[in-house]
Amino acid sequence: xxxxxxxxxxxxxxxxxxxxxxxxxxxxxxxxxxxxxxxxxxxxxxxxxxxxxxxxxxxxxxxxxxxxxxxxxxxxxxxxxxxxxxxxxxxxxxxxxxxxxxxxxxxxxxxxxxxxxxxxxxx
Numbered sequence: 001x002x003x004x005x006x007x008x009x010x011x012x013x014x015x016x017x018x019x020x021x022x023x024x025x026x027x028x029x030x031x032x033x034x035x036x037x038x039x040x041x042x043x044x045x046x047x048x049x050x051x052x053x054x055x056x057x058x059x060x061x062x063x064x065x066x067x068x069x070x071x072x073x074x075x076x077x078x079x080x081x082x083x084x085x086x087x088x089x090x091x092x093x094x095x096x097x098x099x100x101x102x103x104x105x106x107x108x109x110x111x112x113x114x115x116x117x118x119x120x121x122x123x
Contacts, residue, residue, distance in 0.1 A: 005065045009081045016088050025095040026088070034091065041087035042080055049079060 020026050027034040052058035053074045060074040069077040 002065060003067055006067055006078050006081060009078060009085055013081075013085050013088060016085070016092055019096075020088075020092050023096065023099070025099065026091045029095070037091060038084055038087045041090075042083045045083045045086070046075075046080060049075060049083075 017027065021028045049058060050072065053072070058074060060070070060076055062068060066076055066078055071077055071080070
């Protein structure tokens with residue numbers, strides 16, 4: 001039993017949290033709302049996982065990288081941590097993309113297309 005997988009997941013969450021903190025994208029912008037979004041996302045994905053496990057689609061094989069701790073049959077302790085990371089990564093990426101697009105649309109246009117538009121406005 002090792003904590004490699006769990007440790008790497010927690011390190012990844014910390015790295016995304018640093019990006020989030022630097023640009024105030026998700027948790028550092030609205031902590032309560034972000035917590036609710038991640039909790040709902042994890043809950044929905046855990047229901048999906050449990051459904052897949054009950055149908056025999058998802059299963060867990062012992063390996064050298066995981067803790068071996070299960071919270072339900074075939075559901076390792078790493079799974080909700082991974083799902084939280086997945087939700088956090090998706091939301092930081094989404095809010096970062098929104099910020100980037102808003103920043104780009106707020107900048108004045110430059111280049112040949114902008115020059116022809118400016119000429120048309122003067123006529």
